[in-house]
């Protein structure tokens with residue numbers, strides 16, 4: 001379906017590096033996370049072999065692939081073809097046959113088949129400005145069955161505007177010294193300047209308005225990351 005002329009191109013907002021195979025080849029070394037805790041949390045929330053899980057902005061598939069042995073069907077969606085190629089290669093290597101790597105974003109992914117039981121999304125929603133976050137969250141709610149779970153992790157600012165300088169400077173002061181070791185001060189500054197992380201006190205009403213009850217909200221001490229367990233009403 002053609003996009004209306006007032007709609008943004010989510011591919012153009014994906015972050016150039018996420019579309020670059022050379023960057024993606026180093027992504028897991030730089031940005032690797034252990035998905036065990038999130039998989040355990042999903043299983044505590046009744047994830048089992050009858051369930052459908054959708055990972056939006058799946059990247060190299062860290063969570064999708066780790067959760068797959070406990071699900072019936074996993075859809076790992078991302079706008080980046082290079083990310084999807086990594087997911088497919090890993091799934092084949094791991095012998096996982098229930099993982100589909102699908103090109104699609106928060107605004108364009110069209111779900112087919114049984115309704116989704118769980119949507120997981122980590123560090124991806126901030127690619128959209130707030131108006132589009134609202135649209136994306138409403139689309140996610142529409143894909144989930146009633147009672148379905150949205151597990152959302154992202155870079156989210158849990159402070160007031162008057163605290164922004166101190167909070168951002170404190171965050172940047174703890175950045176990695178070298179890019180191979182993690183996110184450097186320059187990279188975090190670019191994130192703040194060019195991407196669309198928002199305030200928790202804006203995101204939380206967007207979640208509620210989209211049709212979710214926030215069951216748990218966790219804000220890291222740095223006040224720059226948040227995690228939400230939300231239930232579709």
Ligand SMILES: C[S@@+](CC[C@H](N)C(=O)[O-])C[C@H]1O[C@@H](n2cnc3c(N)ncnc32)[C@H](O)[C@@H]1O
Pocket residue numbers: 010011013014015018019031056057058059060061062077078079080083104105106107121122123124127128
């Ligand atoms: C920082 S990476 C996080 C990847 C993965 N979730 C993780 O935790 O490692 C952000 C991912 O979001 C994807 N992305 C960017 N804009 C998107 C959009 N509008 N819809 C879906 N994915 C998007 C990028 O291609 C990239 O793979």
